[in-house]
Amino acid sequence: MKTACVWRFHLRELLMSGSHQRPHLKRPVWIIVLVSMVCIFLIVAYAYPLQSSAAAACNFFSSKGCTMYVSKPSGSSRVLTDEETYSQVVVTEILKIPSIPLKNPKIAFLFLTPGTLPFERLWDRFFQGHEDRFSVYVHASKEKPVHISRYFIGQDIRSDTVVWGKISMVDAEKRLLANALQDPDNQHFVLLSDSCVPIHNFDYVYSYLMFTNISFIDSFMDPGPHGTGRYSEHMLPEVEMEEFQKGSQWFTMKRQHAIIVMADSLYYTKFKLYCKPGMEHGKHCYADEHYLPTFFHMIDPGGIANWSVTYVDWSEGKWHPRSYGAQDVTYELLKNISSIDESLHVTSDEKKTVLLKPCILNGQRRACYLFARKFYPETVDKLMHLFSNYTVVN
Numbered sequence: 479m480k481t482a483c484v485w486r487f488h489l490r491e492l493l494m495s496g497s498h499q500r501p502h503l504k505r506p507v508w509i510i511v512l513v514s515m516v517c518i519f520l521i522v523a524y525a526y527p528l529q530s531s532a533a534a535a536c537n538f539f540s541s542k543g544c545t546m547y548v549s550k551p552s553g554s555s556r557v558l559t560d561e562e563t564y565s566q567v568v569v570t571e572i573l574k575i576p577s578i579p580l581k582n583p584k585i586a587f588l589f590l591t592p593g594t595l596p597f598e599r600l601w602d603r604f605f606q607g608h609e610d611r612f613s614v615y616v617h618a619s620k621e622k623p624v625h626i627s628r629y630f631i632g633q634d635i636r637s638d639t640v641v642w643g644k645i646s647m648v649d650a651e652k653r654l655l656a657n658a659l660q661d662p663d664n665q666h667f668v669l670l671s672d673s674c675v676p677i678h679n680f681d682y683v684y685s686y687l688m689f690t691n692i693s694f695i696d697s698f699m700d701p702g703p704h705g706t707g708r709y710s711e712h713m714l715p716e717v718e719m720e721e722f723q724k725g726s727q728w729f730t731m732k733r734q735h736a737i738i739v740m741a742d743s744l745y746y747t748k749f750k751l752y753c754k755p756g757m758e759h760g761k762h763c764y765a766d767e768h769y770l771p772t773f774f775h776m777i778d779p780g781g782i783a784n785w786s787v788t789y790v791d792w793s794e795g796k797w798h799p800r801s802y803g804a805q806d807v808t809y810e811l812l813k814n815i816s817s818i819d820e821s822l823h824v825t826s827d828e829k830k831t832v833l834l835k836p837c838i839l840n841g842q843r844r845a846c847y848l849f850a851r852k853f854y855p856e857t858v859d860k861l862m863h864l865f866s867n868y869t870v871v872n
């Protein structure tokens with residue numbers, strides 16, 4: 479445990495030695511200085527376990543706990559910048575705020591779409607009868623949507639252009655969160671696209687999201703070209719390569735986490751500047767797949783599920799996921815998707831390592847998915863026809 483701790487500390491320092499922040503000491507000298515610092519650090523940690531709770535956590539818990547605390551801003555291994563300290567204080571305080579039990583907690587459904595929503599009729603059916611337990615917000619990035627459902631009329635927020643893969647995607651997500659946060663009854667926030675459909679009924683979705691205290695943010699370590707291959711050292715010192723995560727953009731988020739997203743400008747700016755298409759040497763980074771997965775992995779790893787509740791099928795191995803047409807939509811397909819209880823990640827390196835993990839909530843194995851994409855607009859009639867059948871809980 480301790481050696482892992484020292485080793486981590488050492489590795490960090492080695493990585494940092496390449497950056498401009500470090501005075502150029504001769505190697506043996508700074509290694510001696512470093513080792514002495516580590517020793518002092520450990521002695522202090524043992525002598526003052528309460529004052530140094532981060533270091534204490536490192537000693538008591540596994541090496542995983544060690545990584546979490548020592549390489550994080552909350553550890554004492556690196557002198558933090560002012561901005562990191564401000565950020566850490568704000569995040570820690572927000573996470574400590576207990577959530578006040580509300581009389582009427584609602585789920586905010588945030589639709590990110592170019593224009594008219596092809597599945598508005600299906601969503602209308604989904605929402606029917608649950609009027610006081612949800613709210614709807616629509617961000618239309620290209621053209622003003624034509625709404626047919628009373629739940630959607632008047633729910634368009636002030637929107638802006640979204641360019642696929644660019645930070646404007648994250649900006650649109652933040653705009654939706656900001657609008658939805660203005661209603662104090664909104665306790666959980668779900669981001670959906672125009673090609674997403676519900677695969678369970680409203681009651682199921684409501685209790686699934688409301689009675690867990692976590693956000694369903696997808697996050698995993700992909701050592702391949704579509705994962706850490708997109709990392710840029712310009713993100714140092716705040717974001718190290720070993721923290722850089724990959725995940726789907728389609729999140730659900732509890733209120734605390736949504737407020738933290740509003741408060742963050744430090745990490746947001748790093749991703750805005752250094753995670754974009756056409757970075758150095760033809761490298762492409764997409765902020766919507768990395769910013770929130772990395773940020774929450776760093777600040778509150780235990781507070782996120784690490785999988786997205788929106789199903790998508792990447793098994794065809796193409797640039798875009800599989801899209802379902804009318805001939806694909808059957809009762810069996812929808813039942814298949816809604817009964818999956820293991821989350822799947824595949825690394826993008828040559829090994830194509832498959833990471834399968836059971837979906838566990840409050841200690842119980844559960845179905846992983848509440849929504850699915852991508853469905854072509856032509857499937858709407860078939861989905862409407864099947865909806866009450868495939869969403870029956872059995």
Ligand SMILES: *[C@@H]1O[C@H](CO)[C@@H](O)[C@H](O)[C@H]1NC(C)=O
Binds near residue numbers: 691780781
């Ligand atoms: C969520 O609640 C469980 C108990 O209900 C608790 O053990 C756990 O620490 C909580 N997690 C977070 C991130 O608050």
Ligand SMILES: *[C@@H]1O[C@H](CO)[C@@H](O)[C@H](O)[C@H]1NC(C)=O
Binds near residue numbers: 779781784
């Ligand atoms: C998510 O992954 C992190 C490590 O990457 C882990 O610490 C955390 O416990 C995971 N979350 C859940 C709910 O299992």
Ligand SMILES: *[C@@H]1O[C@H](CO)[C@@H](O)[C@H](O)[C@H]1NC(C)=O
Binds near residue numbers: 808810811814
């Ligand atoms: C549903 O799952 C079963 C078992 O995994 C599989 O054999 C079948 O082809 C699937 N059907 C559809 C429509 O995906």
Ligand SMILES: *[C@@H]1O[C@H](CO)[C@@H](O)[C@H](O)[C@H]1NC(C)=O
Binds near residue numbers: 809
């Ligand atoms: C719905 O389910 C019932 C019973 O399982 C079945 O008889 C009926 O044909 C199904 N309807 C459709 C549209 O699939």
